[in-house]
Amino acid sequence: MSGTRLDFATTQPTEFVDITGRIRDEVRSSGLRSGRVHLQSLHTTLGLAVNENEPLLLRDFEGLLERLAPVGAGYEHDDFSRRFEIALDEPVNGHAHCRQLLLTAFATLLVEDGELVLGRWQSVFAVELDGPRQRQLAVQLDGQFSSAHQRTMPESLVELELTRQLAVDPDPVAAPMRRLVEAGGKRLRPKLVQLTAAIGPRHDPLRAAELAAAVELLHNATLIHDDYVDESTHRRGRPTVAAAEGPERAIAVGDYYFAKATRLIAQMGNPGVTSAVAEALEAICASQIDDVALRGAYPGDRDSYLRVVRGKTASLFAAACASGAMLSDATPDVIGALRRYGELLGTAFQMADDMVDFSPRSGKPVGLDIRQRVLSLPLIYAAEDREVGAEVRHLLAGALGDAQVGRVAELVTSSGALPRVRAEATELVDAAVRELEAVELDGLRPVLVGLARSAVDRDS
Amino acid sequence: MTVQLLEPELDRLQGLWSDGLSDAYRAYLESVGRFAAEVRPRLALAAALIEVGVRLQGLGGHAAPATTLLMGDLCLARGSRLLADHAPLAVQVAFARAIESVSSAAASEQPAPATRLLLQQSLGAMS
Numbered sequence: 001m002s003g004t005r006l007d008f009a010t011t012q013p014t015e016f017v018d019i020t021g022r023i024r025d026e027v028r029s030s031g032l033r034s035g036r037v038h039l040q041s042l043h044t045t046l047g048l049a050v051n052e053n054e055p056l057l058l059r060d061f062e063g064l065l066e067r068l069a070p071v072g073a074g075y076e077h078d079d080f081s082r083r084f085e086i087a088l089d090e091p092v093n094g095h096a097h098c099r100q101l102l103l104t105a106f107a108t109l110l111v112e113d114g115e116l117v118l119g120r121w122q123s124v125f126a127v128e129l130d131g132p133r134q135r136q137l138a139v140q141l142d143g144q145f146s147s148a149h150q151r152t153m154p155e156s157l158v159e160l161e162l163t164r165q166l167a168v169d170p171d172p173v174a175a176p177m178r179r180l181v182e183a184g185g186k187r188l189r190p191k192l193v194q195l196t197a198a199i200g201p202r203h204d205p206l207r208a209a210e211l212a213a214a215v216e217l218l219h220n221a222t223l224i225h226d227d228y229v230d231e232s233t234h235r236r237g238r239p240t241v242a243a244a245e246g247p248e249r250a251i252a253v254g255d256y257y258f259a260k261a262t263r264l265i266a267q268m269g270n271p272g273v274t275s276a277v278a279e280a281l282e283a284i285c286a287s288q289i290d291d292v293a294l295r296g297a298y299p300g301d302r303d304s305y306l307r308v309v310r311g312k313t314a315s316l317f318a319a320a321c322a323s324g325a326m327l328s329d330a331t332p333d334v335i336g337a338l339r340r341y342g343e344l345l346g347t348a349f350q351m352a353d354d355m356v357d358f359s360p361r362s363g364k365p366v367g368l369d370i371r372q373r374v375l376s377l378p379l380i381y382a383a384e385d386r387e388v389g390a391e392v393r394h395l396l397a398g399a400l401g402d403a404q405v406g407r408v409a410e411l412v413t414s415s416g417a418l419p420r421v422r423a424e425a426t427e428l429v430d431a432a433v434r435e436l437e438a439v440e441l442d443g444l445r446p447v448l449v450g451l452a453r454s455a456v457d458r459d460s
Numbered sequence: 461m462t463v464q465l466l467e468p469e470l471d472r473l474q475g476l477w478s479d480g481l482s483d484a485y486r487a488y489l490e491s492v493g494r495f496a497a498e499v500r501p502r503l504a505l506a507a508a509l510i511e512v513g514v515r516l517q518g519l520g521g522h523a524a525p526a527t528t529l530l531m532g533d534l535c536l537a538r539g540s541r542l543l544a545d546h547a548p549l550a551v552q553v554a555f556a557r558a559i560e561s562v563s564s565a566a567a568s569e570q571p572a573p574a575t576r577l578l579l580q581q582s583l584g585a586m587s
Contacts, residue, residue, distance in 0.1 A: 263556030
């Protein structure tokens with residue numbers, strides 16, 4: 001069995017958030033071949049539903065909920081004078097709780113042949129009844145997992161190792177990191193370490209999990225500093241360390257886990273692994289400087305974008321792949337092929353991430369990257385577009401309020417930028433997959449190919 | 461001679477050389493005598509980068525502005541990579557523990573041990 005959390009933000013008081021794509025991604029990356037996905041809402045005003053994603057029908061559902069449990073219809077729950085221990089920000093939401101009673105808080109979906117079993121018109125919705133809010137769903141997958149996953153993807157080992165490492169750290173650093181770790185995340189880098197560590201003759205799942213956990217801690221340490229630099233208030237649906245505990249704490253926590261992860265990796269006693277990860281970390285930091293510098297010429301150009309992304313994202317993907325393979329004593333040609341696979345995949349992954357910013361189904365507010373002036377390939381292409389480019393550039397040159405961000409997002413969506421980025425990301429994944437063709441991967445090629453495809457073909 | 465040798469390692473960080481990095485480097489040169497001659501400058505520079513890095517970040521004090529923090533991060537990362545490439549395992553581990561100790565103290569709002577002293581001790585770590 002494996003489990004995770006799905007985080008998303010809603011933007012409307014009542015909203016049907018289509019989470020079908022995200023659940024599909026979870027199924028694919030888990031390697032579940034046959035079994036069940038269990039979903040559970042972790043909120044009393046968030047329901048679940050399986051129905052058709054047709055906008056007029058969704059308005060019908062909204063109307064039905066309004067007729068059955070209208071807003072402000074005299075709910076006793078809203079009479080604060082009769083309740084105890086009321087929070088300062090307690091909402092008036094009796095209607096939302098009553099509506100949730102009409103839906104369900106949990107659902108089980110079937111999986112066959114590695115795919116979610118859904119009828120042609122069926123989509124899975126998280127139904128916001130008291131938005132906008134940050135929301136979270138618990139997800140568990142059980143059943144029969146592919147043999148390659150069984151052999152290489154004991155994700156629970158990585159989670160256990162993360163828990164073990166955090167348990168021995170001082171609370172002022174461990175608590176913020178634990179919140180970030182427990183908030184979920186795709187765990188792609190540790191997955192890559194675990195997969196590639198199964199390729200060579202010295203496969204040791206425990207050592208692979210140790211390395212994978214250290215790489216995840218290192219990644220999270222960079223995110224904690226990034227969030228301060230980008231002035232981000234939320235990550236994975238929760239307040240960032242900088243927002244919750246101040247920049248001083250964020251810097252200290254990032255440094256602590258940078259050092260600890262580096263130490264854990266060094267103590268594994270494989271100099272090649274230590275150097276590979278250290279080089280990646282240096283590339284990440286150098287690219288962060290470039291990234292911030294480029295915001296002066298926002299949105300920048302494709303070459304600058306690629307230079308930054310190779311350092312900021314692809315370098316750790318490449319190091320994860322190469323270091324896992326080195327740990328298992330894979331041959332130099334296999335290590336080289338996996339390093340190139342990781343670099344191409346990391347670049348494609350970042351492009352897919354850029355596209356998610358324009359997807360209303362992502363669970364995140366559309367246009368967050370625009371608002372934070374984060375380097376984004378769709379935006380670069382839209383700014384170059386003959387029809388919408390001038391307006392995009394004009395808007396980006398000024399202050400970016402809600403209206404401007406919304407308009408830029410509209411222009412990007414209406415231009416050919418998103419299909420162009422998708423095609424480019426797909427080409428990179430194809431190139432990554434080709435890197436795997438000439439080397440012996442002990443039966444793991446299909447898993448690596450599947451992971452690469454699902455990293456790009458996603459809505460979140 | 462050694463500064464020329466180290467030139468590539470100062471990429472993007474040249475401005476720091478006259479802003480405390482060279483002084484720190486010279487101080488650490490005195491602590492690397494037990495290592496082979498060709499790695500001494502790199503280990504001294506690694507220690508100096510880490511000392512300057514945490515100072516730039518404002519670790520244990522007021523948080524640095526974003527761009528300064530990023531310079532500090534790069535110093536730490538480069539110092540760490542120099543250690544990975546040139547230092548014995550015991551020294552790498554000692555350096556990491558030194559940063560853990562300073563950052564943990566900062567997170568706890570406790571007085572941190574002197575960074576230079578910790579790093580000089582780390583250079584003496586034996587397996």
